[in-house]
Every structure is written in C-alpha cells, then in structure tokens.
Amino acid sequence: MSDALQDWTPEALGEGGVRPVVAAPDPVLSRPSAEVDPTDPEVVRLAADLVATMRVSPGCVGLAAPQVGVAAQLFAVDVTGHPKAVTVHGVFALCNAKIIEASRLRPGREGCMSVPDLTGDVKRASRLVVEGTLPGTGALVRLSTDAFEARALQHEIDHCAGLLFLDRVAGAHAIYPRKVYL
Incomplete structure (x- = not known):
C-alpha cells in the first residue's frame, strides 16, 4: 500500500489556489468532519488548495480542510527540512485518515x-x-512514521475530528504565548 504514496505527487492534483485560514473559535474547527470521496473533483481541488496554502x-508543516473552512476529512502534510523530523515522506495529502497503531507518548510543543x-x-x-x-487516485496507503512527522499527522487528524491542540494540553500551565521573530 505504501508504494502508492511513493508514486503520488502533489502536482497530480493540479495547481491549487491559496485559501484564507480560519481561526478559533470558528465553529468548523470544533465539529467532526465528514468522510470524503477521494476521487471527487472538488476534493482533489481542495487537496491542491491545501498544498498551495501550506x-x-x-513554518507550516500541515493543513487540514477545516482550517480553510471546509468540514472534510482531508489534510496535507510536509515536514521536509524540519529539524525535528526523522522520517520524512515528503509532501502528501490524505483523505479519511485513521490511526492504526500509536506508541511511545512524548510531550512536545x-x-x-x-x-x-x-x-x-x-x-503525542x-x-x-x-x-x-490519496486524493485523485483513491489509492489506500498505510504509512509508518515517527518523531515530528508522527506529531504532524496526529495534529491534522485531530483537526478532522474537530479537535485543536488546545483540547490536548494538560491545562493552562501548558499554554504559552507564541514567540514572534522579527
């Protein structure tokens, strides 16, 4: 199954457009998204838009459909070049993703x-x-990953389930103002 990911490229989706990102407390971010048909041309276009927006x-390493206002189980990820990445599958998009196995919980920002x-x-x-x-082909993929890419996938799958990272923190003591670098 993972061979399908090796043969897939985001260029197969076509050229995407940049979409505005919605911010909390937008209601689309807090409700579970519907499963999608990965071969539907609207889903393929949305996947291309997610990649283009990302x-x-x-600093963006992942973007889910709810973040652009669409309640669909679809996201794009690319941790290429991130210093915390160990396993890297490059840029890819997934529809209707599910976690099959998870182990070694570790805290991270x-x-x-x-x-x-x-x-x-x-x-996570x-x-x-x-x-x-995969959007476009509809091929089923199963991928194993670790470290930062595993964290990014869980973060995006959570978006599709209507959860933000704020829903996963241990409490107010684990939330910090974002540092702005000029």
Whole structure:
C-alpha cells in the first residue's frame, strides 16, 4: 500500500489556489468532519488548495480542510527540512485518515495557524501507523512514521475530528504565548 504514496505527487492534483485560514473559535474547527470521496473533483481541488496554502505559509508543516473552512476529512502534510523530523515522506495529502497503531507518548510543543497567538505542550505518540486514501487516485496507503512527522499527522487528524491542540494540553500551565521573530 505504501508504494502508492511513493508514486503520488502533489502536482497530480493540479495547481491549487491559496485559501484564507480560519481561526478559533470558528465553529468548523470544533465539529467532526465528514468522510470524503477521494476521487471527487472538488476534493482533489481542495487537496491542491491545501498544498498551495501550506507552501506560502512560513513554518507550516500541515493543513487540514477545516482550517480553510471546509468540514472534510482531508489534510496535507510536509515536514521536509524540519529539524525535528526523522522520517520524512515528503509532501502528501490524505483523505479519511485513521490511526492504526500509536506508541511511545512524548510531550512536545505545538502551534497552529488556526490558533495564531498560542503554542502548547501536547503528549503525542512518537511512533505511528496511519491509513488513508490519496486524493485523485483513491489509492489506500498505510504509512509508518515517527518523531515530528508522527506529531504532524496526529495534529491534522485531530483537526478532522474537530479537535485543536488546545483540547490536548494538560491545562493552562501548558499554554504559552507564541514567540514572534522579527
């Protein structure tokens, strides 16, 4: 199944447009999203838009459909070049993703484009197996990952379930103002 991801490229989606990112407390961020047909042309276009929006957003390593106002189980991830990344699958999008296996909970700092002024410490699995379908082809993929890419996938899957990283922090003591670098 993972061969399908190796053969897939975001260029197969077509050219995407940049969409505005919604911020909390927008209600689309707090309700579970519907499963999608990965071969639906609207879903393919949305996937291309997620990749395009992610690429023009400094520091962005993942973006889910709810973050652009669409209640759909679809997200894009790319941790390429991130210093905390160990396993890197490059840029990819997944529909209807599910966590199959998760182990080794570790705390880590997270931020989010939909919560632009805060970061927080969240415990997430550092080893992960995820299944989902590729937009466009509809191919089922199963990928194993770890470290930062595992954290990014869990963060985006949470968005599709109507959860923000703020829902996962241990309490107010684990939330911090985002540092702004000029």
